[in-house]
Amino acid sequence: MFRFSNLTYKQQRRIIIILFLIIPLTLLFTFSFLPMINMFYYSFLKWNGFSKRQTFVGFDNYIKIFTNPEYFSVFKVSLYYFAASFVQLGLALYFATVLNFNIKAKGFFKGVLFFPSLMNGVAIGFVFLYFFRPEGTLDSLLSFLGTGHWIRLWLQDIKLINVSLAATSIWTYMGFNFIVFLGSIQSISGDIYEAADIDGANRWQQFKYIIWPSIRRIIELNLILAVKGSISVFDIPYIMTGGSNGSKTFVIQTVDTAFKYGKFGLASAMAVVLLLIIVIATIIQKKFFKEKEA
């Protein structure tokens, strides 16, 4: 008779590990790796996404991307979001530090700051469309405060549109950074602060010598996520402007190429290029942090 308990401990362990891993790995493979392998394959095709006719064109799509400056000029827009990501991290770190110390209505403020992260990107897009429209929320607020002369056409002014959109993105994603920072700051033992208090360290010194070094790893992680985010911005500009009026990002361009102009092959190649850019950016960042540590 075959019995599971007759097997040795090692064998049992092995079977259980395999059984437990099989479901997540199958899911990961089917929904992440398989589509990605397909994407690599599509990037060598000329195909409109549904036709039964596909032609293999080799590296033509890649050549097209790298020889046509139009495809790359949209990365300028990413710079706005890149700059915004530093503001976002700075604010998140500031709020996390402040809320770590004992202040009144701490829970309430935490809730308020984290709330936008719970909201769906589409909803945020619509909320801010009303916020920025002429005589919308922002304009009313400015007139109410007696600063009506600051009113601009927030989404029409070519100098302001990306700033407005990047500000929306700060509002949306700051809460997530904030919670991660707060979590890691709170894991620092209270004894250390007490000791610092006794030594006469002020709040700034506590931040500089206790908090900052303890959460460096987390800052690094958040920075990588922020850079990745700013290269691949999509939801907010796509919903609010559809990429019109100079707010087109690389991902919006990819989506347009695939679904507006029926060039699935070219769009897949663009997605592969984006993936490579992000990988390279991450490696550079990793190197940069390593050298500093040494």
Added chain:
Amino acid sequence: MKKIFPLILILLLLTSVFAGCGSKDDKDTESSGNQTVQDTSDNKDSNEDDNTNEEAPIKGDITVLTNRTDIVDTVFEEYKKAFNNLYPEVKVSFEAITDYAGQVKIRMNTEDYGDVLLIPNDVPVQDLPDFFEPLGTQEALSKDYLFTEEKAYDGTVYGIPVVVNAQGILYNKKVFEQAGVSTLPKTPEEFLDAMRKIKDNTEAIPYYTNYAAGWTMNQWEPHRTSVAGDSDYVNSMIHMDDPFGPDKPHYQVYRLLYDLVKEGLVETDPMTTDWELSKQWIADGKIGAMVLGSWAIVQAQELAANPDDIGYMPFPYTNDDGKIYAASGGDYKIGINKNSKNKEAAKAWLDWFINESGFAIDQGGISPVIGVEFPTTLSAYQELGVELISNNPPSAEEQGLLDQVDQEAEIGFWQPDYKQRIIEAALGNRSESFDDIMNDLNKKWAKARTEIIK
């Protein structure tokens, strides 16, 4: 050996599980394949039956895809009841999709895209036979229905329009009256004049661009045919190097848009326009005019306190022969999924929907059935002596070429991009002039044309 045994056992178990799935799938597809073959043979049989004996009942479940999320639970339910009176054994279910074209195109990669559906407009005609059931020959069907050629390939029709639209401009009669515009403008200059009067004499926004919604900008595109006044114009475009040149219809059409924006005859901030709101505003007299197809008339009238305030006029361009032409064409074409398991029931619904449901008239459009009367909403056209004009089908060897060049060039006749670009330039947000944009489009066109047509 003992150690390896359980591992092998597990692997065997797993492979048998997966293999089981696989073989089951195979059987499924095989059987469904058989079924469709049987179905078609059934079809033939019952068709023959139909000729001799009309009582052969049609039965089966069908799914109908529609883009009308607004009326799927109301008007369509009524249609279903009426249809079931005739065909009690057909079970109809609807699936309304908001982003219709986008989602259906992706679903067409599978076999599951409903039984009866609207054919997404950007499926190239040469791909139609791969996805849709032939409905009949072009020769036979064109005697009974309008615009069957728009979704036909090699003389076979794959879709019939659910409604036929005339193109023109939706306007509010009261606003025009208040502004002191007594006659309808017949040239772009007259139209600009009318808009200036609205700006000076009323509170209303003269022209509303609907820039943000995007697809609304495409309502300008059919007027290339209105301005050309030539049914073969669109077909002739693939023989041109500069379809956007100053003497060409596109230039005339979009020059009007550019001038409207340039002179500030539009809303303050086009970037935050709201389509749903714009319908209410034109109904309330807060907007003077919008370029939209005739399908929009009924939607605006429903919102208006006095439906008679809503008027419809042709695109303001008088041709050299002194006539005003208005482009017309089929809306979405309705077709049958090639992989449908109940083609007979699907065909019954399609025939009933086009011939009996009264959908086209309910929507204020022109019925695709030849011989049905014009709707009252287009009365202004008859008064002005406007001639409706439609695009001729391309010749057999040129089928689909226009779409191919358009996509290769990334111009997008049916995409909002270059229309939005024109508005951005008119606002001063781009460093290019109207002529720069037209030249750039010409350049892209010429390049793509040499690549596609060798």
